[in-house]
Amino acid sequence: MILLGITGGIAAYKACDIVSTLKKETEVQVIMTASATKFVTPLTFQVLSTNKVYTDMFDEHIPSQINHIDLGKKAKVFVIVPGSATTIARIANGLADDMLSAIALALPKHVKKLIAPAMNVEMFTKEITQRNLKTLEEFGYKIIPPREKLLACGDIGMGALAKNEVIIDEIRNSYREH
Numbered sequence: 282m283i284l285l286g287i288t289g290g291i292a293a294y295k296a297c298d299i300v301s302t303l304k305k306e307t308e309v310q311v312i313m314t315a316s317a318t319k320f321v322t323p324l325t326f327q328v329l330s331t332n333k334v335y336t337d338m339f340d341e342h343i344p345s346q347i348n349h350i351d352l353g354k355k356a357k358v359f360v361i362v363p364g365s366a367t368t369i370a371r372i373a374n375g376l377a378d379d380m381l382s383a384i385a386l387a388l389p390k391h392v393k394k395l396i397a398p399a400m401n402v403e404m405f406t407k408e409i410t411q412r413n414l415k416t417l418e419e420f421g422y423k424i425i426p427p428r429e430k431l432l433a434c435g436d437i438g439m440g441a442l443a444k445n446e447v448i449i450d451e452i453r454n455s456y457r458e459h
Contacts, residue, residue, distance in 0.1 A: 282308040283452060284356040284392075286381045287326070288365035289316020291433040292399040292442040296362045297321065300329045302449055307456065308332070310352060312381045314368060338380040353388040357459040360452055361385075363399030363442050366410050373413035373420075390421075393455035397425040397448050402438025425451050 283303055287296045296311075303309050311326040312335045323334035335352070353359070361368060361381070368381060377383040388394065396417060404410060405427060414424055425448055428441040442448075 282310055282355050282357060283456065284352060284359045284384065285309055285311050286359070286361040286368070286384070287311060287313045287317040287321070288361060288363055288368040288381065289314055289319060290363045290365050290399050291320065292363035293317050293320040295442055295445055297325060297329060298445050299362060299449060299452075300326055302445075303452065304330055306453075310356070311335070312352070312384060314365075314379055314381050316365070316367070335380050338383050350387050353384050353392060356388070356392050358393045358395065358452055358455045359385065359388055360395040360397070360448075360455075362397045362448055364396040366398075366400050366404045366413075369396065369398060369410065369413045369417065373416040391459070393459055394420075394422045395425055395451055395455060396422050397443050398427050398440075399442035400427075400440050401432060401434055402436050402440045405440040406438070423451065423455070 287293050300309050309330045310332050311330050313323055323336055326334045371382040372385045377386045418424060425443045427439055429439045430441045432440050
């Protein structure tokens, strides 16, 4: 199973195509941050994945199951698309204050971890963001680098989400390696 985390940012809509493509090959389970739901609704990803979309760490319907633990145990690959500066910082600093960061912290060691950052060029190039990305690499995350182009905010520079084909290829490669 692929666990796909979606964070808040204009690039969140691009994850729709990723889910649709990967669903043809394997099970895809989507987790969204509260900010992500402002850009694309959970219903969209529910329809595309044919699975419940998790947004709330405390929404536990089965008493014997702790979702932020059990979902990670079932996963072969955990990927975050797009990776916002906020979520990157949360995970790099061990915070588990939402469903996505709690899953990231509770992942078993065997799960392949990827993140595709997407944000404004100024946010992406800041030392703190770069340090957080290096920390994630040290913790075993593969970073799928953003592209340099005209961003949604009108700035030009590094920060645009990698092309979907690149992200999908990285996910497939990680899935096969598992």
